[in-house]
Amino acid sequence: MLLTLDLLGIFVFAVAGGLVAVRKELDLVGVLALAAVTALGGGLMRDVLIGDVPPPGLEDWRYLSVPLGAGLLVFFFHPALGRLERLIRQIDAGGLGLFAVAGALKASDYDLGPMPAAILGVVTAVGGGVLRDVLVRDVPAILRRGELYAIPALAGAGVAVVGAEAGLADAVVAGPAAAVTIIWRLLTIHRGWTAPMPRTRD
Amino acid sequence: MLLTLDLLGIFVFAVAGGLVAVRKELDLVGVLALAAVTALGGGLMRDVLIGDVPPPGLEDWRYLSVPLGAGLLVFFFHPALGRLERLIRQIDAGGLGLFAVAGALKASDYDLGPMPAAILGVVTAVGGGVLRDVLVRDVPAILRRGELYAIPALAGAGVAVVGAEAGLADAVVAGPAAAVTIIWRLLTIHRGWTAPMPRTRD
């Protein structure tokens, strides 16, 4: 069940990454690479930082097969998938919540304190997108556009690590924590909420 | 013998990286850094991901001296080396084959399965060039230009891991596997073969 959700999150992130590659006029290698980097990059960053190497994202063939399959799908059927972009954006909220919570709980299991664990949850959820944006020479969307993305991820990751510190089982805490991220993110999409900007210099 | 080939591959990659730095009007630090990153970056990525740290590319002084020496050569003699760019491009095919096969076999030794090992071979071969392009703010050539580069690397890495899985000694499988990459890449250069592009939206 958890694996299925995880692979679904990877699939959605990979499709989003592949569509960016098509828009940027990359070739087949670029589409597959961006799909894989977007889907697996955040988890690989987390695993390298906590010392879980070789990372499961490389060792388990399913974690590599899903983004490569998603990349091929995008390569051949991107006009149809592009029309689903609004839907994909909503499912992406699910991936965001899932990755933030799973990443934070894994970091917690590796004896990181609550603050670093929550931050590694955010890295898991947004790291792949940051790598993808750097590769196609965009300033990463999460740093720039003001849209709330990293902050809902941090909220869910924070709930997860606080629950874990309080001794609750991962299975108990994961659902509500992911829900915090997902609901906040979906509301953000529908209401256009934004992150605070620095005051402009007067 | 293998070490000599390895250092030759590093030298050629370093020269190519240094020439990019000169074209981008970087200073001495930029030329040396781009030479080292291009030559060693892919191997460092692989070693960090499989957990071989500190990586041999840092521990063994020869792996650091060759790219820094190559960078100095480029710094002082780049007009002459620039005229050899066609030749360098062909020797680069040798480095590509060597790095892809050596990287895949090393990943295989670290108990990664055939698919992840082959992909880490490609990362070894192209990772340094990707880092170099990101540092000088280009979209990485291998994702974009349609020229076949990563795919021949994957083919050679794939042959190597299939041979290793079949129980053949590394010394037996390395030569033919590298030849697959090198010949395919040289043919690509001479015939202008390209990677498939996504259909443009109708």
Added chain:
Amino acid sequence: MLLTLDLLGIFVFAVAGGLVAVRKELDLVGVLALAAVTALGGGLMRDVLIGDVPPPGLEDWRYLSVPLGAGLLVFFFHPALGRLERLIRQIDAGGLGLFAVAGALKASDYDLGPMPAAILGVVTAVGGGVLRDVLVRDVPAILRRGELYAIPALAGAGVAVVGAEAGLADAVVAGPAAAVTIIWRLLTIHRGWTAPMPRTRD
């Protein structure tokens, strides 16, 4: 005492990173992320490469709190801090010397030879700034602008590892080594010294 100096260096690097984020019109997440990446990125690179994971920069809450606090300061008070930019540039020289020497000595403790240890000292000192520049889509300043920055860092790191190889205690060698970097860097700022550029093609 050493910890205080270390945290001061992190604070100054974080303020510099946050000010770049404000200039690039990033949002709150961007300001905090760039402050943290600039201050901690070089140390994280070093720790991942030598195998000290999870890195102290993540495990110790003080190393995360200082850059996030500095980022918040910049977010709210950037007009005032922006006016202090000349002062910050001079304190930054202190961070450069401290990070280069501490990074080189730590790498030395992990049994790296003198050349790799000195280079990891430079990576510690400049790595965070390179990541920051890549994230906001600038060619990293240290590769480009000709101003002496990495070379003074290398000089201090080199003095530190030579001293350590000669059997001197870290506490003895750290001060003079950092002074080499700091004085050279301050002189560079005041006199406008530049790194050598490649000859332009005739």
